[in-house]
Amino acid sequence: MTLICMPTVDNGGLLSSIPIHLEKAPCFTLIKLEKWKIKEINVIKGTGKHIDDYKVFTKFIEDLNVDVVICGCLGEQYKLILYENSVEVFSGEFGKVKDVFNEWRLGFYQLQMKNSVKMVVKNHEEELNENSHNFNRA
Numbered sequence: 001m002t003l004i005c006m007p008t009v010d011n012g013g014l015l016s017s018i019p020i021h022l023e024k025a026p027c028f029t030l031i032k033l034e035k036w037k038i039k040e041i042n043v044i045k046g047t048g049k050h051i052d053d054y055k056v057f058t059k060f061i062e063d064l065n066v067d068v069v070i071c072g073c074l075g076e077q078y079k080l081i082l083y084e085n086s087v088e089v090f091s092g093e094f095g096k097v098k099d100v101f102n103e104w105r106l107g108f109y110q111l112q113m114k115n116s117v118k119m120v121v122k123n124h125e126e127e128l129n130e131n132s133h134n135f136n137r138a
Contacts, residue, residue, distance in 0.1 A: 002033040004104075005066040006097050011043045014098040022071040022078070022091075023057045029097050030064065036105060058082055070104055 007025030008016035019025050025046040032040040044064075058081040061069065066087060074091040082089050090109045093100045103109065 001039070002068060003064070003066045004031040004033065004068045004070060004101070005029075005061065005064055006031070006070050006100065007046065007072070008043070008097060011045075012097075013041050013043050014096075014101070016043075016097050018070075018072050018094050018097060018100060020072045020094075022069070022074050028064075030066070031101060058085075061087065068104075070100060070109070 006029045007019055007022045008027045008029045009019050009025070010016050011027050013029050016027070016029060028044050028046050030040075030042045030044065031038055032042075058078055061082060062085050068088045068090070069082060070090045070093050072091065072094050074089065079089050079091070088111055090104060090111060093104070093109060
C-alpha cells in the first residue's frame with residue numbers, strides 16, 4: 001500500500017488544484033494506492049498559512065505516514081528532511097490533482113529530490129571542508 005499526499009487549494013480532492021507552496025496549502029488530498037489502483041481518497045485540512053519553521057511542517061507531513069509527496073514549490077530544507085524520513089518528493093508539479101496524479105502514475109515525473117539532496121549534502125560537505133581547512137590554518 002502506498003500513501004500519496006498532494007496539497008490542494010480546497011477540499012475538492014481529485015478535482016482540486018495544487019497550490020504553488022506546499023506549506024501554505026489549505027487542504028491536503030491523501031490517496032491510498034494498492035497495486036497502482038486507488039483504494040481510498042481523503043481530504044484533510046492544512047493551515048493555509050506559511051509555516052516558518054520547516055521542522056514543524058515536515059513533522060505534520062511525517063505524522064500522516066505518507067510515502068510520496070507530489071507538490072508545487074518546496075524548499076531544499078523540506079526536501080532534505082522528508083528524504084531523511086524516506087518520503088519520496090516530486091516537486092514543481094501544478095494542475096488538477098487527478099491530472100498530476102495520473103501523470104505521476106504513468107511515470108512522467110522524475111524524483112527530483114535525490115538530485116536536490118545530493119546537491120545540498122555536497123554543498124554542506126564543501127562548506128565543512130572549507131571551514132575545517134580555514135580552522136587548520138589558524
